[in-house]
Amino acid sequence: MRDSVKRKIKNFLGQSGIHLFLILVSVSCIFPLLWMIGSALKTQQTVFSDMRLFPAQPHWENFYTAWVEGGFGIYFFNSVFYTVTVVAGIVFISSLAAYAFSRLEFPGKNFFFLMFLVAMMIPLPGSFVPLYVLLVKLHLVNTRIGYILAMINVGLSLSIFLLKTFFDKLPKDLEDAGRIDGCSKFGIYWHVALPMARPALAVVIIFNALNVWNEYILAMLIFSSKSLMPLQRGLMVFQGAHITQYPLLMAGITITVLPIILIYLFMQRHIISGLTAGAIRG
Amino acid sequence: MGIFKHLLDKRLLTLVSFLLIAACLSGCAERDRQKPEVLVWHWMTDRDPAFEELTERYKNQTGVKVKFELYAPSDAYSQKVIAAAQAGTLPDIFSILGERRIFASFIIAGHITCLTSQMNADNNAWRNELFSNALAVNEFSTANQYGVKAGIYGVPLDTMNIQLLYNKDLFKKAGLDPDLPPVSWQEFIEAGRALTAAGIPGLVSGWGEIWMIDCFASNLAWNLMGKDKIIATIKGEVPYTDPDWITVLSLFKEMADTGMLAKGMITMVNKDAEQAFANNRAAFAFNGSWCVNVYRGMNPNLNYATMMFPRLSDEHPVVIWGGAGASFMVNQRSNNKEKAIEFLKWITAKQQQVYLAQTTNNLPSNKDSLSAIAPSLRQFADDMDKTVHPSLLPAGEHPLVIEAFDKGIQSIIIGESSPREIAERVQRVKDRERR
The missing domain is CATH 3.40.190.10 (Periplasmic binding protein-like II)
Known part of the structure; x- marks a missing residue:
């Protein structure tokens, strides 16, 4: 009896400790978001003096001002367009390439895969100048297609690596079954391998969507027309060389993070279901 | 057959169609209606x-x-x-x-x-x-x-210069005359002591950005030893262990010992320093002319004025950093x-410079436009003739020497090293770079 009580107390304390730790981690993750929203509701003067998380007199109009002054309308459309297009391109190309690297035998297979891995090691700023010169030569500077191709190129290496690793671990029996049923190589990839790779695809989508949504430096390098710029360009309006309009900047950041949080929440459900499906299958 | 057979698949068809439409939509280059000249x-x-x-x-x-x-x-x-x-x-x-x-x-x-x-x-x-x-x-x-x-x-x-500013309200609070800012280095230190005694932080500046420390130290060095000796040091003819350089370094120790430097100043970026001064949390600031606009945005009621850099010696003129x-x-x-x-x-030209100065609160580059600018900006403009810029010297110091010097000052302020130790360290870097 006494042992059972002791065990229960020990269990309770252990669980409480874990939950307390998780609560603290959650608060530390959520606090910056709350601070951002709180600052978005202050004025340029009170943002430095009013230390409350939410001001007594919230300035909701900051969101409207940020949207209008930052020219978020066109930038928002551009960012959505680039994100969807680039992610679709990366998923399509990288899944095909990764499947080929995993299942097909062709000369120079290891060399090409190694080249993709090496490309992962080159930081984006390191490739700015050659990329810009290449785009100029191809007459793709200041075009949407130039930016989309460049961003697809940026995301391919890691995506191919992730998907190839996943395909390597998939059992070949299902593919053999597909082959017996008369599926071509592409049919096996499309009907068998790709649906099974849903968890890895979800990771690829989230990772690349975040990357494209938050990207600004490459866009600034490639575009000269404001009307082609992504959402991050709108945020720059509030950051001068010496003066930053913090409330408007925070309002702008709140607007920009909302869609990506929604995508993340939506895709997170898919990851969990994909992982669960994988566990049941295993 | 292969891929074509599967093109009839709904999902693949959707994906391929989307990519094709996107490619068509994005293929067109942006063309301005009227190309700029x-x-x-x-x-x-x-x-x-x-x-x-x-x-x-x-x-x-x-x-x-x-x-x-x-x-x-x-x-x-x-x-x-x-x-x-x-x-x-x-x-x-x-x-x-x-x-x-x-x-x-x-x-x-x-x-x-x-x-x-x-x-x-x-x-x-x-x-x-x-x-x-x-x-x-x-x-x-x-x-x-x-x-x-x-x-x-x-x-x-446009132009800019970097000056010392003081908060008139905090001066009053510490029993100092808000219309008589310190003129000499000794008066500056005394004012720092009075402020510390009144519980008011003295000087705030973004000394986490080492170029601002360099700027302050440069003002001291120019006044104490003059241009020729600075050039001689850069050329390697005078060592950093020279008593004048040790004095320059010691002045930072003196400020730190007085307790007049704002807490955390050596890791502070200038934007944070600006917030502190704008919100009456420090009596002195060392900042550039752009601050007029910054302080106006942060606290329009801030009661402050510029003051000339405190004089150390009468032998050489007091100069401040500035230029384009x-x-x-x-x-x-x-x-x-x-x-x-x-x-x-x-x-x-004058008219456009006046417009730029009035709308952006930056110092104009046109001399004739000064009469039309705001009084707070005018205070900075009046001292443009006292500005110098290190890039204009006939010789330039090696970046590693500058870094060792500025980081050394940070080290002195936190009491980690003595001025002499830093002078010797800087000289070692200088000797190494000269070799």
């Missing part, structure tokens, strides 16, 4: 609306369409300029940010037009309109260390070079 690249976000207004005025006056394209932040702007230089796609007018050697390398590569003849035309008409210190930053003298042909290669759009703020260069390979130069002449 003069294209300007800049990074000054806060000045963008003023530039837009000025281009409208210029078009109405001359019929020439000028377009300002904004690329911010400044780091990204620099990347764009470097990439465009390599690809041969620089605009008609642009700026070079960063060290003077980068400016020089652009000139040597043939990207920048020499403007000396235009500046000197009509009896130096254009040159005489501008602050000589601001122009000097864009000028290369004969036999300069970069091997650039002597001449003027840039046009200052932003400068524009004309692309040597531009087809619209003449139009670009004409526009720069126009934008640096």
Whole structure:
């Protein structure tokens, strides 16, 4: 009896400790978001003096001002367009390439895969100048297609690596079954391998969507027309060389993070279901 | 059959169609309805609306369409300029940010037009309109260390200087006279003591950014030992272990010992320092002329004034850091070079400079426009003749020596090292670099 009580107390304390730790981690993750929203509701003067998380007199109009002054309308459309297009391109190309690297035998297979891995090691700023010169030569500077191709190129290496690793671990029996049923190589990839790779695809989508949504430096390098710029360009309006309009900047950041949080929440459900499906299958 | 058979698959069909439509939509290059005759690249976000207004005025006056394209932040702007230089796609007018050697390398590569003849035309008409210190930053003298042909290669759009400011309300609170700021170094330290005794933090500045420490130390060194000895040190003829240099370093220790330096100052970025001063959390600030706009935004009721840097010695003049703020260069390979130069002449003329100063609160580069600017900005403008800039010295100190010196001062302030130890350390770096 006494042992059972002791065990229960020990269990309770252990669980409480874990939950307390998780609560603290959650608060530390959520606090910056709350601070951002709180600052978005202050004025340029009170943002430095009013230390409350939410001001007594919230300035909701900051969101409207940020949207209008930052020219978020066109930038928002551009960012959505680039994100969807680039992610679709990366998923399509990288899944095909990764499947080929995993299942097909062709000369120079290891060399090409190694080249993709090496490309992962080159930081984006390191490739700015050659990329810009290449785009100029191809007459793709200041075009949407130039930016989309460049961003697809940026995301391919890691995506191919992730998907190839996943395909390597998939059992070949299902593919053999597909082959017996008369599926071509592409049919096996499309009907068998790709649906099974849903968890890895979800990771690829989230990772690349975040990357494209938050990207600004490459866009600034490639575009000269404001009307082609992504959402991050709108945020720059509030950051001068010496003066930053913090409330408007925070309002702008709140607007920009909302869609990506929604995508993340939506895709997170898919990851969990994909992982669960994988566990049941295993 | 292969892939074509599967094209009938709904999902694949959707994906491929989407990619094709996206490719078609995105394939078209953006075309401006009316191509500008003069294209300007800049990074000054806060000045963008003023530039837009000025281009409208210029078009109405001359019929020439000028377009300002904004690329911010400044780091990204620099990347764009470097990439465009390599690809041969620089605009008609642009700026070079960063060290003077980068400016020089652009000139040597043939990207920048020499403007000396235009500046000197009509009896130096254009040159005489501008602050000589601001122009000097864009000028290369004969036999300069970069091997650039002597001449003027840039046009200052505005100017700046870095000064000491004091909070009049906090002065009153500490029993100090708000109309009589300290003049000598001793008075400055005494004021610091009085403020500390009253529980008011003394000096705040972004000394986490080492260039600001360098700026403060440079003011002290120029006043204490004069230009010639500084040049002699850079040339290696005077060591950093010289008593004068140790005195300069000791002055930072004196400030730290007095307790007048704001807490955490050596790790503070200037934006945080500006917040502290704007919110009456420090009595002195060491900041640039851009702060007028910053403080106005943060606290319009801030009661402050500028003061001349406290005098250490009567033997040499008191000088402050300053010169050109932003400068524009004309692309040597531009087809619209003449139009670009004409526009720069126009934008640096009195009327446009007054407009820029009034709307952006930056110090104008045109001397004649001072009478029309705000009094708070005027205080900075009045001291433009006392400014110097290290890049104008005939010799430049090695970056590693500067870094060792400035980081050494941080080390002195936190009591980690003595002034002598830092002087010896800096000299060791200097000796190593000279070898």
